[in-house]
Amino acid sequence: MSAPEPLLQAEGLAIHSAAAIIVRDAHIAVRPAEVLAITGADGAGKSLLLRALAGLMPDGVRMEGGVTRPEGRVVLLPQGGPLTPHQTLAAQFAEVTGTQVTGAREAVRWLERLHVPQAARRLELYPHQLSEGVRWRAALALALAAEPKVLLADAPAAGLDPTVRARLLAQLAEWARETGAALVLAGHTRDGVAGPADRLLVLENGRLNPPPEAAEPVAAGPAPGGAPVLSVRDLRVTFPLGGGLFGGRASTLVAVDGVSFDVAAGETVALLGESGSGKSVLARAILRLLPGATGRVLWLGRDLLAMGEEELRHRRHALQALFPHPRATFDPRHTIGAQVAEALAALAPEVEEDKRRARVAEALADAGLPAAAADRYPAGLTDGEAARAGFARALAPAPRLLVCDEPLATLDATDREELLAHLLHHQRADGLSIVFATEDADAACRIGHRVLVLLAGRVVEEAPAGVLAHDARHPYTRGLLAAAEGGRPALAGDPPPALRVPTGCPARLRCPRARDHCAQEAPHLETVRPGHRVACHYWDAANED
Amino acid sequence: MDAGRFDPVMETPAQAARRRFAAHRPAVHGVGALAVLALLGFVESMLAGPSGDPVVRALDAGHTTLALALVGGTLAALVGAGWGALAVAAGGRLERRLTQAARGLAALPLALLPVLAGGLLGRGVDLLILTVAAAAVPAAALAARATLRARARREYAMAARAAGLTPAMVLWRHTIPTVAGPLLAAVWPVLARALAVESFAGAVGLGAPTPVDTWGTLIGEALAAQAPMGLLAPALLLAAALAALNAVGDGVAAAFPEERP
Numbered sequence: 001m002s003a004p005e006p007l008l009q010a011e012g013l014a015i016h017s018a019a020a021i022i023v024r025d026a027h028i029a030v031r032p033a034e035v036l037a038i039t040g041a042d043g044a045g046k047s048l049l050l051r052a053l054a055g056l057m058p059d060g061v062r063m064e065g066g067v068t069r070p071e072g073r074v075v076l077l078p079q080g081g082p083l084t085p086h087q088t089l090a091a092q093f094a095e096v097t098g099t100q101v102t103g104a105r106e107a108v109r110w111l112e113r114l115h116v117p118q119a120a121r122r123l124e125l126y127p128h129q130l131s132e133g134v135r136w137r138a139a140l141a142l143a144l145a146a147e148p149k150v151l152l153a154d155a156p157a158a159g160l161d162p163t164v165r166a167r168l169l170a171q172l173a174e175w176a177r178e179t180g181a182a183l184v185l186a187g188h189t190r191d192g193v194a195g196p197a198d199r200l201l202v203l204e205n206g207r208l209n210p211p212p213e214a215a216e217p218v219a220a221g222p223a224p225g226g227a228p229v230l231s232v233r234d235l236r237v238t239f240p241l242g243g244g245l246f247g248g249r250a251s252t253l254v255a256v257d258g259v260s261f262d263v264a265a266g267e268t269v270a271l272l273g274e275s276g277s278g279k280s281v282l283a284r285a286i287l288r289l290l291p292g293a294t295g296r297v298l299w300l301g302r303d304l305l306a307m308g309e310e311e312l313r314h315r316r317h318a319l320q321a322l323f324p325h326p327r328a329t330f331d332p333r334h335t336i337g338a339q340v341a342e343a344l345a346a347l348a349p350e351v352e353e354d355k356r357r358a359r360v361a362e363a364l365a366d367a368g369l370p371a372a373a374a375d376r377y378p379a380g381l382t383d384g385e386a387a388r389a390g391f392a393r394a395l396a397p398a399p400r401l402l403v404c405d406e407p408l409a410t411l412d413a414t415d416r417e418e419l420l421a422h423l424l425h426h427q428r429a430d431g432l433s434i435v436f437a438t439e440d441a442d443a444a445c446r447i448g449h450r451v452l453v454l455l456a457g458r459v460v461e462e463a464p465a466g467v468l469a470h471d472a473r474h475p476y477t478r479g480l481l482a483a484a485e486g487g488r489p490a491l492a493g494d495p496p497p498a499l500r501v502p503t504g505c506p507a508r509l510r511c512p513r514a515r516d517h518c519a520q521e522a523p524h525l526e527t528v529r530p531g532h533r534v535a536c537h538y539w540d541a542a543n544e545d
Numbered sequence: 546m547d548a549g550r551f552d553p554v555m556e557t558p559a560q561a562a563r564r565r566f567a568a569h570r571p572a573v574h575g576v577g578a579l580a581v582l583a584l585l586g587f588v589e590s591m592l593a594g595p596s597g598d599p600v601v602r603a604l605d606a607g608h609t610t611l612a613l614a615l616v617g618g619t620l621a622a623l624v625g626a627g628w629g630a631l632a633v634a635a636g637g638r639l640e641r642r643l644t645q646a647a648r649g650l651a652a653l654p655l656a657l658l659p660v661l662a663g664g665l666l667g668r669g670v671d672l673l674i675l676t677v678a679a680a681a682v683p684a685a686a687l688a689a690r691a692t693l694r695a696r697a698r699r700e701y702a703m704a705a706r707a708a709g710l711t712p713a714m715v716l717w718r719h720t721i722p723t724v725a726g727p728l729l730a731a732v733w734p735v736l737a738r739a740l741a742v743e744s745f746a747g748a749v750g751l752g753a754p755t756p757v758d759t760w761g762t763l764i765g766e767a768l769a770a771q772a773p774m775g776l777l778a779p780a781l782l783l784a785a786a787l788a789a790l791n792a793v794g795d796g797v798a799a800a801f802p803e804e805r806p
Binding site: 240284287289309313316317319320321323324325328329330331332333342343346347375376377379380390393 | 555556557558561637699700701703704705706707708709710711714718719722723
């Protein structure tokens with residue numbers, strides 16, 4: 001049986017502006033029911049390539065070569081999934097389908113298929129009244145309601161949580177395979193577009209190629225034993241939310257609720273969770289960078305939360321941190337070298353001035369930066385260089401504990417693997433203990449020895465990384481793992497907002513196993529096997545989800 | 546190694562701010578126009594034309610008017626910046642109260658304040674400056690708070706804490722120098738507001754006391770004397786000064802753009 005004719009085909013496609021050639025000699029063929037993913041770094045030309053395929057070139061950019069596409073049935077979903085701001089959803093659907101009645105019917109059908117609760121009621125809303133998750137679903141539903149033969153989606157659902165995004169992308173792929181449409185997804189590798197795709201192409205330096213052979217992914221060494229160096233006990237972090245001027249009711253937001261764990265020397269504990277799960281707050285509270293933390297954080301037996309400011313500062317050289325958005329963690333007005341030196345001077349005042357300069361140069365070189373980077377300002381660094389500078393500053397005082405809060409989330413796959421390898425190299429060489437907060441279950445299981453899964457500020461599952469990767473029991477953990485693999489998570493809907501966590505089990509509104517009992521009582525951690533605990537009433541139910 | 550001036554990678558933040566300001570042509574012209582307006586009075590008195598001529602009097606009044614606006618505006622900017630900084634530093638309920646108070650005051654017709662004070666308490670330069678400043682403070686406080694809120698709570702402050710700096714060191718070395726430029730851009734419109742408020746008081750005859758000429762009092766005199774030709778010179782100079790101040794403000798704002806995350 002011969003393969004069907006491609007629906008969308010580009011032969012020798014070239015795109016160039018007056019200043020530069022953006023894409024050269026690209027060959028693309030997408031058959032019916034096929035899903036193609038195109039990835040590339042920032043500014044690689046992914047968006048322009050999609051526009052060229054849709055035949056919508058912006059002014060000042062020219063394309064050459066032939067693109068064959070089906071007559072009039074090509075839909076381009078631009079970056080950010082824009083909706084018309086001054087029209088209700090109903091009006092926008094009516095515009096696509098032609099009439100009010102079919103518009104509303106189609107809208108409800110598609111929104112419900114994408115798991116928008118109470119879809120019919122939302123039709124009267126304007127885009128700004130929708131949450132980010134629902135807005136993206138509406139944008140996708142609008143594209144699907146147009147019944148395209150070819151759908152070109154630019155970074156679809158980027159910025160949503162991986163679980164939510166992976167499910168939406170999987171649903172898009174399902175739709176393409178059911179209806180025989182061709183689907184092209186473009187985006188960063190970190191946008192997860194490769195997950196549901198049949199084929200992957202990488203756009204690099206203007207060339208469109210199949211991806212290179214993946215290198216062996218870095219992974220942590222065997223778990224070290226030994227007594228814990230860091231013990232967190234019943235850590236609770238709350239933020240006061242005041243009332244209004246005329247005495248609205250003051251309330252508190254509980255960001256982290258009674259978390260306990262131990263970290264041994266040379267061990268990595270990964271904190272895994274969606275945004276809003278409390279992992280960042282937990283990471284910062286461990287180093288006492290946030291007010292409002294209660295409980296105990298014992299570092300070598302001394303409670304960091306109870307000690308005086310001065311004593312804490314003397315211990316900070318052993319306790320370092322990496323933050324998300326590495327460039328924002330540097331003061332834009334000082335050079336990188338000056339800021340690494342400033343940190344070193346504050347953390348290790350015993351190092352003399354001239355030796356300090358050598359230590360700074362050493363730290364920058366160790367992190368993989370050229371010597372000239374010391375004289376650069378943060379604005380002059382790429383994301384990867386800024387992340388390396390952050391590593392240099394954190395590792396210069398030779399810490400014994402490194403608390404990482406999503407330090408690699410904004411990086412490309414290559415940079416991310418390099419920096420993970422760098423981190424693990426330091427762990428092996430210096431016995432560094434690491435607390436690593438991330439929303440990427442794959443990274444958590446690879447570099448963590450133990451993984452704590454967080455939801456609504458509480459640990460809902462806790463296991464050695466190898467066990468968690470193959471035998472996770474909590475539906476939420478399984479959703480995170482499925483999202484990291486590019487599969488379809490069984491969690492419906494969006495993460496609950498921090499102030500409206502449901503009663504009982506915080507996962508129950510999205511959970512495929514939820515029963516009445518879940519609403520009445522919050523589950524406690526139960527032991528599955530030694531070292532593996534889970535907070536789910538039905539953890540021993542068959543893992544059909 | 547030559548730190549090349551036009552190498553965007555090696556450019557210092559101060560150089561970048563200067564380059565962005567210089568690239569904003571109306572702002573550069575605005576600086577020139579303000580300098581000319583302030584100095585013309587001196588030139589004119591040296592040339593010693595007929596002293597009753599309305600054009601000569603208007604040119605003479607330039608530096609007085611601008612000095613009054615500058616002193617009043619600076620006072621308002623300082624108080625407003627302090628108000629905004631206090632709100633952001635306090636956070637929580639106190640921040641909301643301070644902000645709501647500023648918002649409430651800003652909604653009042655504060656331009657009438659110098660007129661009211663001039664009518665009730667008599668005309669005086671000190672009183673005029675104080676009331677002009679008071680009229681501009683709430684808007685300055687709101688602008689300062691918005692800017693500080695967006696810029697002061699940045700990750701670098703937390704990273705500096707993690708790097709062992711004391712809160713005072715973080716404040717002096719990092720937070721204050723970083724917010725200074727954007728804060729200047731935020732409170733700059735206060736100068737134009739002070740100039741406008743002062744001129745309004747002068748125009749209704751309750752501005753600077755009699756021997757002191759400002760564009761506002763000259764406009765007021767011309768209106769009282771029903772002399773349209775006398776109106777022309779001070780009104781045009783006032784309009785030019787307001788336009789120049791706003792253009793410079795745009796340039797200062799362009800010099801300190803939002804940073805990319």
